[in-house]
Amino acid sequence: MESLIGLLVAVPLLGAALLLCGGRRLDGIGHVLGTVLSFASFGIGLALFADMLGKDPEQRGLHTTVLSWIPVEGFQADVGFQLDQLSMTFVLLITGVGSLIHMYSMGYMEHDERRRRFFGFLNLFLAAMLLLVIADNYLLLYVGWEGVGLASYLLIGFWQHKPSAATAAKKAFIVNRVGDVGLSVAIMLMFTTFGSFAFGPVLGAAGETSEGKLTAIGLMLLLAACGKSAQVPLQSWLGDAMEGPTPVSALIHAATMVTAGVYLIVRSGAIFNGAPDAQTAVVVVGAVTLLFGAIVGCAKDDIKKSLAGSTMSQIGYMVLAAGLGPIGYVFAIMHLVTHGFFKAGLFLGAGSVMHGMNDEVDMRKYGALRKHMPVTFWTFGLGYLAIIGMFPLSGFFSKDGIIEAAFAKGGTQGLILGAVTLLGAAITAFYMTRMMLMTFFGEKRWQPDAEGNEPHPHESPKSMTVPMILLAFGSVFAGGFFAVGDRFLKWLEPVTSHEHGDPAYGAGVISGAALACMAIGVVGAWLMYGRRTVPVVAPRGSLLTRAARRDLLQDDFNHVVLVKPGEYLTRGLVFLDHSVVDGVVNTTAATVGGLSSRARRMQNGFARSYAVSMFGGAAVLIAATLLMRAV
C-alpha cells in the first residue's frame, strides 16, 4: 500500500502537467481529464482508507521514503510520505470535496475560454495540498505549503483582465509571504535545535527540549498558520481573494487550503504542548479572529465577502481549539472537516445564485430567490442550519465540542474563551440568517446589470447541483456520524492524543446555552432583515457597521503601520542608493576610466617606444631580482 501514497500526489500532478503543457489540443477534453484524475486520486484515497480501517488503530500509520532529496553530510532531507489517521482525514477531505468542486466547475466554467488552464491549476492545487498533508517532514511540507500558495495566487488572479483580481492575487501572495517567512524560520530553528526536520525526530525529541526554544518554534509556526489560514493579524487577504472564481473560493479559500494552518498546529502538537506561552498566543489569535471575522461577516453586502468573513471566524474556532492542547485537537479537526462540507456547500450555493443572477454579488439586489432556485435554496439552507449549529446537523456537534473544550480549559481563561465562543455562535447565527433572508426571502430587489440585462434567475445545471446536494448530505450527517460513539475521537486519538477536559458545567448546560445564543442571533437577524424591507442602497449605518464594511479598518491599519513606514524606508534607501552607493560606484568607474585614458597614451604605435618600455621593464625585473637577494 505504501507505493499508492505517492500516486495520491502523482495523479493530480500529472493532470496539471498535461493540462498546462498540453496546449490547445486538450481544450476540448481538459476539464473532463482534470475531473477524472481528481476522482482517481479520491479513489486511491478511499483504497488506502479501506486498508487502514482493516488494521489495528495503533498500526494504521504508513510510511515510505521515496528518494533522498538533499543528501549532505549532517543535512539529510528526504522525500518521504507519512499517512496516518490525521493525514488520511485530510486526504479524504481534499480529494472528496476537491472532486465535487471539479465537477461543479465543469458547469460553472463552461463558457470560459481558458477553462483548460483553470482545471490545470485546480489539479496543481490538489497535488500541492496532498503533498502538504502527507509529507513526513517539515521541509517537504514547506514545498506543499508554497505549492498551494502558488495555486491560490494563480486562481485568485485567474480572471487577470480584471485589475481587482490581479491586485487581490498579489495581495494574497505578499501577505502569505510574511507567514511563509515564519515557517522557514521555524524549520531553521528546528534544524539547529533537533538536527532534523522530519516529524519523527523533531516531535519525538520535543519533550526533552527547553521551553524557550519550543516557544520560539511555536510562535514562528503560529505566524505561518496566521498567514495561510487568514488569522489576525495576517487576515487581510482573504476577503479580496473572493475575486477568484467561486469554485476556487469554495475549495481553496474555505474548505482546504486555509485550514492548512490548523493542520500545522495540530501536527506540531508536541511542540505546542511543551510551550504554554505559544499555546496562549494561539488561543488569543483564534479568539480574536473568531469575533473579527464574524463582525466583518455581519456588515458585508457582497455574499462571497460575507462568507469569507465567516470562514475566517470558523477557522478562528479551529485555531482556538488547537491552542487548547490535547483537549482541543480532535475537535479542531472535526470542525475542520464538517466546516469543509458546509462552507464548500455554501460557497457553491452562492456561486449558483451568482450564476443565475448575471454574476451579481450584492445581496441587496437579491431577494425572493427560493422559488426560482429550489435546489440551491434547499442545499444552501441545510448548509446554513449546519453552520449556525442547529441540532442535529454537523455544525452543532463539532462546534459544541469546541465550546465545551473552551470551558474545560478552566479558570478565568476558560470562562473568557467559553464566553467568546458562545458570543461567536450568536453572531454566526445573526449574519448567516441575514444572508439567508436577504438572498432567498423578502421581495425581489433585482437590478439590471451594467449592460442593462434584466436577471432571469434559473436553477443551475446538474453538474452544479449534484455536488451541492452531496455536500449538503455531508453538512447534515457528518457531525452526527462523527460524534455518535465518539467515532472521530477514537479514529484520531492514536495520532493527536486526547485528554478529556473537565468542563465546569454539564454538557447539557453548554449545549443549551449554545442553542440559546443561536436562537438570539436568528431572532435578531429576523427582526432587522426579515420583518423590515431591505433597502437596495445600503444605509449609512453605525460607526461599527461602517468600520466592519471596511474589514474593521484592517487595510487602513496595514497602510498606516506597515505600508507608509515601508515607503519611507524604501525612499530613504533609494536616496542612499543614488547618492552614496551610486556615488561610490560612479567615482570608481570615472577613476578607472581616467586611468585607462591616461595609460592608453603609452600605447602610441611606435615600435621604438615599445622597445624602450621592454628595456625599462627588463631593467626593473633584473634589479628587483637582485634586490630580493640583497634584502
Add this chain to the structure above:
Amino acid sequence: MSTIYPVHSLWTVAQGSAPDFKAPDFEYGQMSPTLIVIGVAILGVLVEAFLPRRSRYWAQTVLAIAGLVAAFGAVIWLATDGYAAKEAGIVAVGAVAVDGPALFLQGTILLVSIVAVLTFAERRLDPQQHGRHVDSFAAQGSAVPGGEAEQAAVKAGFTTTEVYPLVMFAVSGMLLFPAANDLLTLFVALEVFSLPLYLLCALARRKRFMSQEAAVKYFLLGAFSSAFLLFGIALLYGYSGTVTYAGIADVVEGTKKTIDPALAGTMGNDALLLIGGAMILVGLLFKVGAVPFHMWTPDVYQGAPTPVTGFMAAATKVAAFGALLRLLYVVLPGMRWDWRPVMWGVAIATMILGAILAVTQTDVKRLLAYSSIAHAGFILAGVTAATPEGVSSVLFYLGAYSFVTLGAFAVVTLVRDAGGEATHLSKWAGLGRRSPLVAAVFAVFLLAFAGIPLTSGFSGKFAVFKAAADGGAMPLVVIGVISSAIAAFFYVRVIVLMFFSEPQADGPSVAVPSALTSTAIGIGVIVTLVLGLAPQYFLDLAGDAGVFVR
C-alpha cells in the same frame, strides 16, 4: 638522470683527443607528436612546390588537419601508455622531456590548432572575387599593397596556401617549447614557432598595410626579446657550466660540487644566476604578453588576419606558459624566494593594467587583446603558487581559455561590412536584434572571459585563485578578483551594446559561414559550457598531469 651534457661535451670534444663518435639514441616514438607535425609541414612545402595552384587548397587543408589529428592521436597513445606519469622521462639525448605537463600542453595545442586550421580554411565570408572563393589571407604575400601585381593576383584568384605549412611549422615549435629540457632547445623551439607567426601576421587580405606594420613590429620586438633570452642563456651557462635544466638545477641547489676548470671564474656566481634567470624570464614573459612586455599585443592582434590572431592568442599562450612553468619549477625551484616576489609584481601589474586599459577600447580585436593581457595576469597568479596544484590549475586554465579565445575571434570574423570585418565596437550595437544567435554565442564567450559561473572561465579562475591562495599569495587573489570586476565591466558592456542598443541603420551584416567556422565556434561553445558545468573530469586530468620530470 643522465650524466651526459651534450652540448657542453661537444665543446670539449674539440679540445681533447677525438673519442669514438657514438650515434645518439633517439626515441622516435616518444617524440612522435612533434615529428609528425614537422613531417607534415615539410610535405606541405612539397605540395606548394609540385601541386597545381588549384588543388593546393584542399590538399593543404586535408593534410594539415590529418597531420594534427595524427599527432593528437600520438599524444593520447603516449599518455595512455603511462608516459604522463610513471614512464615519464627525458628523451632525445636530454633535450626533450616527455611527462604529464608536456603531454597535456601538447594535446591542448594540437586541439587548438585543429580548430584554428578550420578557421584558416574558411572561404565563405569574404564576397567572391572574380568568381572564386577567397579566404582571409592576401592573394600574394609578396605583392605590394595596392600595386599592379596585387591586382593581377586578385584577378587570377590566387590565395596564399603557404599559410598551412607555416602554421604547421609554428605548431611543431609550440609542441617542442613546453617540452624543451635544455635552454638551447628552448631557444630553437621559440624561433621555430615565432618566425612563421611573424609571416602569418603580415598576410591579411584586407587592411594589408596595417597587417604588415603589425608583422614588422612583432618581428622587431620579438627579436629584441629573443636577444634577452639568448643573453640569459649565456649567463646561466656561465653560472652552471651546462644548459640542461637538471644540470642547472643541481648547481642552484648545491648538489653539484665539482667546478668545470674552464669556467672557474664564473661558476657558482649568483649574480650570473639572478641576472640570467631574469633575462630568460623577460623572453618568456614577452611571449605570454605580460606587463611591461605586453605592448606589441594590441597592435599585432588588431593587425593580423583574425584567424591568425585567434591561433596566436590561444596556442602561443599555451606553449609559452608551459615553457615558463617548466623553467620555474624545474630549473629555478631552488631560487623560489628570489623569483616569486618578482613574479608577484609582474602578475599584479599585468592583471590591473590589462583590465584598466581594456575599459576605454573601442575596437573588438584590441579589446580582446587587452583581455588576453589581463588573463595572462590571472594565469601568472596560478604560476606563482609554486605547488603542484598551481601547475595543474594553470594547465586547466590554459585549456579552458584557449577555446574561449578561439571561439571569440572566430565570431569576430563573421561580423562584416563593406570594408571587411567590422571591428569597431559602435558597429556592434544592436547585433542581438539582428543576429540573436551570433550575439548570444559571443555573449557566452564574453561571460566565460568574465568568469561567470557555469562557464569554463569560472572553473579556471577558481582553480588558479584557489591554488594561489593555498600557495600563500592571498594579496594576489584579492587584486585578481578586483581586476576581474573591472574586466567584467567591459565584457558586460559589449553584451549590453549588442542586446540593449538600437541597431545602426548602416550597421554590419553577419556573414553566413561554411561548416568550417561553424564547427570551430560550436566546439568553442561546447568546451566552454562543458568545462563550466562539469569540470571535474578535466580538473582531475590536469591534476594528474601536474608533476614535471627532471
